[in-house]
Amino acid sequence: MLDAGRINLRQLCLLIFISKNYLDLTYLLVLTYPPANQDVWLIVPLHFLFNLILMVPLYFLWLRFPQKTIVECGQLIAGKAAGLALGVLYIWYFIHQAALALSQFCEFLSTAIMPETPFIFFAVSLMLVSAYAVWHGLEVISRVAELFAPMIIVSILIAVLLVSLSGNINLKALFPMLEKGFLPVVYGGFLSSCKSIELIGIAMLLPCLNRRKKAKAAIVCGLLLHSLFFLIIALTVLGTFGASEAKNTVYPFYDAIRLISVGRFIERVEIIYVMMWVLSAFIKVTLFYYLAVFGLSQLRLKDYKPFVLPVGTIIIPLSLLVAPNIVELLEFTSYKIYPWYNLLFIFLIPAVLLVVALIRKKEEDTQCGSADLSR
Amino acid sequence: MTTNNHSDPLYPDHEWLATNKSAVQQLNALLEYAQQVEVFSKKADAAFRAGQWLKMLNSLKEEYQALEQQQYLLNPVYLTYANGIKQALSKEAAVNVNGLKAIFAQCSDLIIREFNLGATEQIPAALVMIEGMVDRGAINESILKPLLFTKYNGDINGTLAFIKANVLSVANIKEIRTVREVVDEVLAGNAILIIDKSDIALVSEVKGWESRSVEEPDTEAVVRGPREGFVETIRTNTALLRRKIKNPNLKIEALKVGEKTQTAICIAYIKGIVDERIVQELKKRLDKIEIDAVLESGYIENLIEDAPFSLFPTVGNSEKPDNVSAKLLEGRVAVFVDGTPFVLMVPYLFVEAFQVSEDYYSRPYYTTFIRWLRWFAFFTSTVLPALYVAITTYHQELLPQALLTSIATAQEGTPFPAVVEALLMQIIYEILREAGVRLPRPVGSAVSIVGALVIGEAAVTAGLVGAPMVVIVGGTAISSFLIPALSDVNALLRIMLIIMAGFSGIYGIILGFILTIIHQCSLRSFGVPYMSPLAPINVSDLKDVFVRFPWWAMRTRPRVLGGQNPLREKAGQKPKAQTNNN
Incomplete structure (x- = not known):
């Protein structure tokens, strides 16, 4: 593997958190997932459990090939041609995810915050900043994530505190519990965890860890941290709007924050929201942008820097293509298509690869692989 | 009269001889000189024969003296010296x-x-x-x-x-x-x-020249703490440091930089605390310097810094021995340069700009408050004008009703858009500040009067700028004085953010913020990440960033600076109240 820079456990954990948290901040798609009533917050713990299960093939694949990302593993396990095809497929997946995240970002800004400004302006400007970060490499991206994470966490907590101080939260909206029974909640948990594209991101980043021992703890911590804030946000939104109204809002958490009014003095604090949201969006887009570029460089080539701008120029028009408007975007990312599309990449392909590796007894040559990485 | 280029044996000829190393050219010089002597003697001879020597006496005398002076250039000792040959002293x-x-x-x-x-x-x-x-x-x-x-x-x-x-x-x-x-x-x-x-x-060794006495420096004034500051003489400065750290492990290595100025430079560090790799790297960079003159430590700073294209400084400086000692004891390396009171220190981290020597002499509670205030002031002084521009231009709805009304009333009738107004006021402020620094003291008060009255009062009354803008610029200026180490970065970032806010409002400010953070995270100072201990987070070092822990709790030196000798005090230093048994 080419030297892509090292990250530590805390950085991995925070990258997972920010990236996963990004969507819940705005779209909170889980509201429309089955059971689609006041019980959606019960999805959160199940979401966490299903995430752990979905992580299993990727994790064991990494244990067998601790120095290889999934792009490289494909070639080792499935042979040159098939592996190359798999690698290309994954790079497409990362580019697609980056474009999707970018278009979610631009849609929000160009509909809710600055309606006069065209979509493409946000896309290009954010991609330029992302390209700058990607060009600097993984170490810089993860350091930036480390700086942004406390800001995002504190902002969310302040926002939630202000919402509750405004007296908008009515927890009675959460009852009756389990109205439709338990099974729809489990199904919703499964679907929502299929949306966790970060799992494949983790798998790409695991070989870059500087200490391998506690990788499991870092993954669990990151997912747990996300689940915690997922729960807080879901409860805030459900408490503010109630299930049926929340389902119809496009930007539930943002709308909840707009309603803040504490003592007729603290009002209109959307600026906090915009800040934390742009920061999260930046991290998410940059992460997948980086993974695409990084994966591309792993197919054959030595350095990733020549790919930064070409990949960026692919992502921008793609972000326009995946979502000509917000309705189509929400349609695509709803529970009907998107989870199954993701499931293929985060679970099925890795599981097949793992099984093949077990059958063909492929394993990484540990002699060259287990160089001492602890600093 | 013979007028050739040797009639004035001053600098150019020295230079000419000094830069030529070939013996042939030395011989040429000798030959030329002989020809001049010949010309002179013939002329003198002719003058004597013609009986006009009385008239020519003065000019002949001058010419003779010029020749005599030139003779110095032919001195063998001089020639070998000028050509860089190592020449032993003669017995005579x-x-x-x-x-x-x-x-x-x-x-x-x-x-x-x-x-x-x-x-x-x-x-x-x-x-x-x-x-x-x-x-x-x-x-x-x-x-x-x-x-x-x-x-x-x-x-x-x-x-x-x-x-x-x-x-x-x-x-x-x-x-x-x-x-x-x-x-x-x-x-x-x-x-x-x-x-x-x-x-x-x-x-x-009988050195003894006029020099400034040790006095309190203007740049780092303190209420509590030592008042002495460095002076222009390097030996005095190293002695001031040695007086603080009485330990043979304080190493002060000397070298010379500057081909013409031969400026003395000292590298100071504490063996056993410092990371040797930093010292080696510093020496390597100093050895690489080939420059004719070093008149201030800024020359060295420019030549050894990690990020020459960055707004952010990656080499620190200080004028106070106590400050330098503290940094050395944390594992840094100091560079003394003869002729300036400013001592360089590497590695330099971003958080150091928010730490002042007095923080460590005062009690921790108020210091912690001041630390927060500095971070806040840094943030406001960079972002506030841009935020004002963004909100008044794009996001008026973000303001509470009462505030919006008063701002709208004040801005009504001013001729410029907010972004132009902000940039203008910012530039006028920078002009005033620079004028205040450069002007002789007695004229300085005139500047402040002009600044306060004309720019502040009159401009608002005349309806050229809005009063809120003046308040914002004034507040920004005062905030930026809290972090003098970053005041230059601050001013430039502010202007950049104002322009970005003028283009795309709050989104522009946030993008500018992200760009700055990416840039800062990519910097390193002598191998140490510039933003540490914030990114990468180093929990044990955070006790001296936003909070200044009491001394009995700051048991370890900063980890990022090598940390080969991490402990600075014994455990259990926390004072205990004595129970009164009487």
Whole structure:
């Protein structure tokens, strides 16, 4: 593997958190997932459990090939041609995810915050900043994530505190519990965890860890941290709007924050929201942008820097293509298509690869692989 | 009259000779000189024959003197010196003295005192020094007087040892053997004793020049803490440091930089605490410097910094010994440069701009509050004008109703859009600030009157700018004074953010913020990440960033600076109240 820079456990954990948290901040798609009533917050713990299960093939694949990302593993396990095809497929997946995240970002800004400004302006400007970060490499991206994470966490907590101080939260909206029974909640948990594209991101980043021992703890911590804030946000939104109204809002958490009014003095604090949201969006887009570029460089080539701008120029028009408007975007990312599309990449392909590796007894040559990485 | 380029044997010729290393060209110079002498003598001869010598006397005399001066350029000692050949001192004092005269031709501040050793022995000797750089009293009392009035026994080798051992009453004496060393020592402000029949010269250290006394520096004023600051003399500065850290592990390595200025530089660090790799890296970078002059530590800073294209400084500086000592004890390396009170320190981290030496002398609670205030002030002073521009231009709905009304009333009728107004006011402020710094003190008050009255009051009354803008710019300016180390970065970032806010509102500000953070995270100072301990987070180092822990709780040195000697105090230093048993 080419030297892509090292990250530590805390950085991995925070990258997972920010990236996963990004969507819940705005779209909170889980509201429309089955059971689609006041019980959606019960999805959160199940979401966490299903995430752990979905992580299993990727994790064991990494244990067998601790120095290889999934792009490289494909070639080792499935042979040159098939592996190359798999690698290309994954790079497409990362580019697609980056474009999707970018278009979610631009849609929000160009509909809710600055309606006069065209979509493409946000896309290009954010991609330029992302390209700058990607060009600097993984170490810089993860350091930036480390700086942004406390800001995002504190902002969310302040926002939630202000919402509750405004007296908008009515927890009675959460009852009756389990109205439709338990099974729809489990199904919703499964679907929502299929949306966790970060799992494949983790798998790409695991070989870059500087200490391998506690990788499991870092993954669990990151997912747990996300689940915690997922729960807080879901409860805030459900408490503010109630299930049926929340389902119809496009930007539930943002709308909840707009309603803040504490003592007729603290009002209109959307600026906090915009800040934390742009920061999260930046991290998410940059992460997948980086993974695409990084994966591309792993197919054959030595350095990733020549790919930064070409990949960026692919992502921008793609972000326009995946979502000509917000309705189509929400349609695509709803529970009907998107989870199954993701499931293929985060679970099925890795599981097949793992099984093949077990059958063909492929394993990484540990002699060259287990160089001492602890600093 | 012969007018050729040698009639004025000043700098260009020196240069010409000094830069040519080939013997052929030296011979050419000699030949040319001979031709000039020939021309001169023929002319003189002709004048005598024609009987006009009385008329020509003055011009002939001038020409002769010019030729005589040029002769210095042909002195063999001078030629070897100028061509960089290592030349041993001659056994004859006269040769050495003439050589020095040639090397220092037209240097009116050189003193060569020629005398005879002892009352009876009559050994020719000379004392060479530069006026104003040596201590006259010491020369007269400790060197010349004993030399002149002692009895010597004639054996010349014995004489030198005898002088060194029994005559000179100077603390630091050393022997040197080459012309180059003599020249360097003379220029360093020492007195050199040259004795006939000896190819060794004696250097007596009698440096003594006018220098500023140690006083409180203007840049880092404190309420509590030592008042002394560095001065322009490097030895005084290193002594000030040594007085703080009385430990032989405080190493002060000397080197010289600057081909023409030969500026003395010292690298100071504490062995056992510092990360040796940082010292090696620093030495490597200093060795690479080839420049003609180093007049201030800023020259060095520019030549060794990690990120020459960055707005952010990656080399720190300080004017106070206590500050430098504290940094050395954390594992940093200091660079002293002769001729400036500003001492460089590496590695330099972003958080250091928010730490002031007084923080560590005061009690931790208020200090912690002040730390928060500094971070807040840094943030506001960079972002506030941009935020104002963004909100008044794009996001008026973000303001509470009452505030919106008062701002709208004030901005009504002002001719410029907010972004232009902000940029104008920002530039006017920078002009005023710069004027305040450069102007002579008595005129300074005029600037403040003009600034406060004309720019502030009158501009608002005349309806050129809105009153809120003046408030914002004023608040920004005052906030930026809280972090003097970053004031230049601050001003530039502010202007960048105003422009970005003018283009795309709050989104522009956030993008600018992200860009700055990416850039900062990508910086390193001598291998240490610039943003540590914030990114990468180093939990044990965070106790000196937003919060200043009490000394009994700051048990470890910053980990990022190597940390090979991490503990700075024993456990259990927390004071305990004594229970009163009476």
